[in-house]
Amino acid sequence: MTQRSTADRAVGGLGPWLPIVLGMLTIFGPISVDIYLPSLPALRDDLAVTPALAQLTLTACLVGLALGQLLVGPLSDRFGRRRPLLVGLGVYVVAAVLCSVSISIEMLIVARVVQGVAGATGMVIAQASGRDRLDGPRLTRYYANIAVVVGSAALVGPLLGGQLAAFMDWRGIFLVLAGIGTAIWLACLTGFSESLPHDRRRAGESSILHDMRSLARDRAFVTPVLVIGLLNGAVIGYVSGASFLLQGAYGLTPQQYSYVIAAGAVTFVLGGIVAGQVGARRSPRALLPVGIGLAIAGATATLVIGVLDVGLAALIAAILAVTSGTALTVPSATTIALARRPDIAGSAAAVVGVTRYALGAAAAPLVGLGGGLSAVPLAIVMLVCTLGALGAWLAIPRAGEGASGD
Structure with missing residues (x-):
């Protein structure tokens, strides 16, 4: 302090x-x-x-x-x-x-x-x-x-x-x-x-590789970063495949498709507002199980809807649950990760950003394996990502646990 x-x-x-x-x-x-x-x-x-x-x-x-x-x-x-x-x-x-x-x-x-x-x-x-x-x-x-x-x-x-x-x-x-x-x-x-x-600036003899190795060995940093990256992977997977799925399989026009994408962006805005209000009064850990749980529920519902072919409205609602859960979780997970290493906050912020892009890039092509005609591949990708985020959250060290190998 x-x-x-x-x-x-x-x-x-x-x-x-x-x-x-x-x-x-x-x-x-x-x-x-x-x-x-x-x-x-x-x-x-x-x-x-x-x-x-x-x-x-x-x-x-x-x-x-x-x-x-x-x-x-x-x-x-x-x-x-x-x-x-x-x-x-x-x-x-x-x-x-x-x-x-x-x-x-x-x-x-x-x-x-x-x-x-x-x-x-x-x-x-x-x-x-x-x-x-x-x-x-x-x-x-x-x-x-x-x-x-x-x-x-x-x-x-x-x-x-x-x-x-x-x-x-x-x-x-x-x-x-x-x-x-x-x-x-x-x-x-x-x-x-x-x-x-x-x-507080890093001395010249401290190399970039040394800082990155230090971050990679710090479990209290790596685990919330994985939460961020995996949840963003679920959302990027949806965005990358939504055009083919919604317009190809469900017959939406480009304008109607843009409204669905806009709805997802609105959930990020609303989720960020809620996260900010709750984060001002509670520990940053408090929202993580809520947000991750909501995202898992949405991904599971998407899989059920895709298998049973329930309908478009139910599918959109389930996907918005995933984006809402992500919006609730990411601010708090970012706080936990960057609060851990204030001495190299720039390097830490870089790792957070790159992890988002890397896991998103890995998830995006997997969504297209079904040819864009079924929601099942999307649901599987989102469910794997959200369950992975749950595992990462459970691995975040609690107070008093050893967390760093540095």
Whole structure:
């Protein structure tokens, strides 16, 4: 507590505007991915490429977001949060402009990787800076607010992209992203103070590999990270397969499909609000069994509905139970994980982010094994992920248990 209080005095606490600035940093992932999805067919036609190559620009950004977190997290532990953040945001703007002027699919893919790497800067530092400045219930509420912002961005991104696509081409979409990046860079330049004092930065002789090994040996860190990653794997598996399942097997139109996806984003917003309210008064562990239990119930119901072919309304309700349970759980699990290692909060935040992407990427293709004509493969993936999250929760060390091999 003394160490955190010293940091607060050094950086001036959160202040009135900083929560807004930190919230803006969390949108880089969803906004960079979602806003240009409606323009993918136009991009394919303009560059005269196959749909698979056009979709590779999405994969390139996701790969960049994952790699960028591994790069930026440790760097921010050594050089502070502010300098890497401003550099990363500047690179993001340049990369977005390069995307808009790409003359080939190869140039666009490379620019998208760079854009993803740079965009990861904001995502990692928003998490790490919150850990630098806050602890206890305030930290849980902060991560719950991040979940609300991310859910809102996931809801607004495709809708905004669809509206922009009505009067500009895909190149204009990337210029809009450059404008958003510039606005956030200016906000950080004026409203983001350094949150990691010099005396808490990692010395030069401490290697990135040493920090990662230390995190990997710490059971009190690894187990809540697995909870986060596995629950996100369930949700990403749903999102990746929903288009084929809902439109192919259940006959929804693209507009109706977008409403179902929007409903899932709303559950993240509402779940984040509930998690923040409860986290302000209770231990971060209190919501984990509730959220994981709700997600398991939803996944089990999805399997039963898929086998019995009960109907679309029941299927949507069951899936929303999974997304709601995830939204309730992730803020508290993030608090437990990052509170464990304040000395390397940047590296820890990077591992949390990469685990989300890695387990999500592993779950996504498994959902398509049934050809998108049945909910059973989706249900099996979600059930395995949620049961895995239960196992990880049960393995989280309780107070007094040995947790670290470091």
